[in-house]
Amino acid sequence: NAMELAKWLDSNKLVSHVSYPGLDNDPYHSRAKKYTTGRGMGCMIMFSLTGGYDDAVKFIDSLKLASHLANVGDSKTLVIHPASTTHQQLSDEEQISAGVTPTMVRVSVGIEHINDIKNDFEQALANIS
Secondary structure (H helix, E strand, O other): HHHHHHHHHHOOEEEEEEEEOOOOOOHHHHHHHOOOOOOOOOOOOEEEEOOOHHHHHHHHHOOOEEEOOOOOOOOEEEEEOHOOOOOOOOHHHHHHHHHOOEEEEEEEOOOOOOHHHHHHHHHHHOOOO
């Protein structure tokens, strides 16, 4: 599911960047291929939207299937917007130095049917376009 969602997000015009080691264009792809064999490249994806901070918050708030939680590795799809949650106490400069951008969304991809996950993300992205 994570690989398919990463590819789908990577082709979306509202997404400016996708970080997932399974993608050929990811800087860690060759290392991931070397060290992860047979079971995929994990469930974690990070992506950034082309809009601003408010678009990322609206995207998260518009999701219906995925849950807005800070957990990772659950069997259900979880999302979080670090700039407004886990890193909100930091200044803008501190967030950037920690690798957190205003439009970054982190996803722990679950085991729901991939079409259901993509449909949920698609309807949430439609709310910001």
